Amino acid sequence: MSVPAPRAPEQAAAPASDAGLTLLVIEGDPAGPLSMPDITEMSGAEGKPVRIRTARNLTEAERLLTDDVHCILLDLADAGAASGAAGGPDELDTLRRVLQLAPHHAVLALTAEADTDRAAEAVRVGAQDYLSRDELDGRVLSRAIRYAVERKRADLAQRQLTESRLRAQENARLERGLLPTPLLAGSGLRFAARYRPGRSRALLGGDFYDMVRTPDGTVHAMIGDVSGHGPDEAALGVELRIAWRALTFAGLCGDELLATLQEVLEHERADDETFATLCAVDISADGRRAGLSLAGHPAPLLVRPGAAPYLLPQEDGGPALGLLRRARWPRRQVELGGLWSLLMYTDGLIEGRVGAGTRRLGQEGMVELIGRRLAEGLRGQELLDAAVAEVQELNGGELTDDLAVLLLDRGGRAPAEGERPHWPAGRAAVPPVRA
Template identity: 35%
Template sequence: MCAIREDGAAHPYGSRPPSPTESERRSELDRLLELAMRDTGVHAGAVFLLTSDRRALRLEVIAGIPAEYLAPWFGMALSSPVPAADAVRERRLVWLGDPQEIARRYPRAAIALPYHHAVAAAPILTGTTAWGALLLFWPGSDTAGPAGPSTERLRATGPSPERALATGPSPERVRAAARSLGRFLRDAAGTGHAVLPGPAPRSLPPPPARRRGPGEALAAVDFVERLPEGSCSLDLEGRFTYVSATAAALLGSSVPDLIGTRPWQSLAWCADPVFEDHYRAAVISREPGYYTAMAPPDRWLAFELYPDGSGVSVRISPTDPNGASQGAAARTETRQGEPIRLGEVYRVLHLAAALSEAVGVCDVVDLITEEMLPAFGARTVALLAAEDGRMRVIACRGYRTRLLKQFDGVPLTFPAPAVRVLATGVPSFFPTFEELSRAYPALLPQDGLHAWAFLPLIASGRPVGSCVFAFDSPRSFPARQRVVFTALAGLIAQALERARLYDTSMELAQTLQAALLPDSLPDLPGLDAAARYLPSVRGMDIGGDFYDLVRVDDTTAAAVIGDVQGHNAKAAALVGRVRPAIRSQALAGATPAHALTQANRLLVDMDPGRFVSCLYAHLDLARHRAVLATAGHPPPVVRHPDGHAEVLALPPGLLLGIDPDAEFPSTEIPLPPGTVLALYTDGLVETAGVDLDDAMSGLAAQLAQAARPQPMDRLATALIDHARQTATRTDDIALLLIGLSTAA
């Protein structure tokens, strides 16, 4: 009897349990990843799964390249600006067809993986439910460049199957593969056995090679040994799997000493990161590579790399440095001590780019707790800041709150390692608790923590705070890791200092903005009003758009919205002159035309070098009428009680501040109960490449489609959220919604 799979097909290998084990579910996930790679024709792929709280992605399984190449993204917050997170968050396929596009759109990813390749990230979805992301790699599109003598020979061999795929897979096939993964993950969750990220990423072995008989294998070895050049083979992890006698002699070693090792570990003169860098480039790009290097004492060698899905074949031959292609030579020398691994260099560069994008203190904290913990294998992290001669705990992850409270507010002379490193400026590393206890006997053991790195945060020579990483097992902290952590501390300190300055300026700007706009909107019987304001420039939460709702008497109000040319501090200063002037006219009971005329003359007399658009609406709640006049401002949108909405056609007036004799015609409209009047600035609707009339009609359509009845506050939030999600806004946004209650 055959078992029936959840998709309805008969299982060809006999019956299986109704509920697959976790191992079987992960095996099926692996099979679907391999099928996706085969169907799309890519050479590497990975599956990221959402964590149980659906706030982060974790790398679950990878094939085609070593998992360590994606170490910066073993764990990432869903808000991270990387392809996989963007694909899931925005529910769209992210397609990066060449390295230049990767660098332009995702500079952090380009720094962390600086090799010639293309990548696609597809969200794994079923309906609107996201399960994770599918990441696929293939060779990037070719770019012209200088060619050395050996490079020409590599090109003459013709394109390999991998290079033939340089145009990339079909986007529809990528989407289809993601859908297959989504159905599997949905069905698994439906049985109560959701597939969640494992404790560490898994790597799939290369597909099995064609079986060769003993005679064929010996003949191949004999063939290679007869060649005048040396030959060797490395697997995807960079380990020697075969070395010819000639190659071993040229490398200055023996075959037994090389097999199973990596060149940059077993050959001292290959410890320079350039060797591993060339190897990584070949594995990720699947393109032949060439470089030269000098082996001790003074022998120049040429290395030709030919990658495929199982590893890299290398041809080694003596060469003359004068004949090497320009830029290919890399002279290396034996160095004392263990050098920093290239992967760690790229990891620091990745985190440096991420820290440079952090704006506020919250951004820095999120980056440290959500990206640095998995990147460095730490279990806990705490960030402390020096404020007014004391230490303050500003963020932590993994620590018990009670433990950290002991250090919150302690003076900078307190005898604790997190405080001591700030005084000395020198990081402290403790591989075991015994070593930590010898230095600080008063400290008590902490459950599950066995090694610590205490890093001082010094910015511009001034102590900013300290950062503490703790690990769940003893850790030796070799010299190269200490260098990495020390460099990281400097980057964190600079980012934290910038963030605190930003937060200070943000607080100042918000205080100023609050003074320029109404503290609240007045309550009037039968009137429901809501307002929103968003500046366009991050870092200066202030701009030139303004609004006001003025209570004239119990049945009369004036609604005003305007836009000062520009969106900066000067524009905001002009708002501080214009809005009070118009408000005073409203309180005096002026008509819209008269109020705009007086504001226009004020601006002409001031001659600020800026123009102002403005819309003024006089609301008569007793008669259910409104009189409107505009000074070059976008027309309002009105939603009638029956639900249909339209853009009002008002006679356009001239912008304020141009002509002292300008006139502003008025228009009277009915305001029956159930009407909604929307006043807004152009930032709400203006989008590059979209006609402004079409954009305003789109706003009317949104109002017509909105649920009724609905509080104006909720409707305002929905309109602003829609504007944020549909396009990048480059102008300030002000919105004033006025709803006439049906009970009025």
């Protein structure tokens, strides 16, 4: 589910450059222009002259406010006239308009010598600093300009950092709420998961997964993929996951459960072209057998110690949800054995490119990749992280499709330090897979 990122604040122009600083002076005194001293930028061994532009009103100031302007000096004594409004508004109102006009520029307020209260109020409104007219000598003004520019840059950087932290916290809360919390207590199974949306700045894609243990001791796990990419598909994936969990706890399984999920999809999808693939397994309480139901989804990968990893049968699976009315999804019984690992995944893991051409990794390439990583001694989350990293490397960069990988493990003791579990390397035979 996409969360738009706020536009990053533009950085104030860097004060230290070969071209030096540029100051925009806004005044509106009909008696004549403000007398400005010669200003030299105080940086390095040789100072650079500060370029000065003068605007008689806000309309002219907007025209002169180009990217190379570093600082604005607003004469509050003439602010009413500079606004161009009949009757002349309050000077601070003009300052507020300047701040709206140039939110990413440093602003200095110029006040009368005795008007310290108005000067302090100008800083409270948003000016970086203030100067009185009797302080208008070149050295003081140069220092004030540089400090104002640096202070504005620091303010913008701090604001951007704060916004990034708040956005990260909000994304973390949303992710905790949208991604599932597996309910496997008492099952003796370990799990690991890896999830990444294909869209930039998205929390969720159209892929979804879940795992629960029902009161009879059966462990149910599923993984699925909604067609398309976008917030509507991500929302539909969340709805299907929640519906699957509720229906599973209600006692539905296999064909009955998938048929009901298809009804949910048909009612919730944005158009009739949207469909979803799904792989569901229900593992017996003793952990040795499982029922497998496929709805247009790639079959899981089974790993046993001492044997090459292989894909579970793909035959007899049903169509993707939402494609055919009154479809059926046979449930195949699978023998898992005593110790095993079961890898469930979406097509984002196998449809990445291999090299610069059009060749895809495919299921056979994935089986070989996982077998090689297992032979290196990787298990659990380390195995998933390494596999996803290699798939991205083979693809030549980030994957464009959503990706979800789920690993359920019924293993013995963890290997001792320096000991590698006995996982054979090499290619594994892959049963025929329907397109």
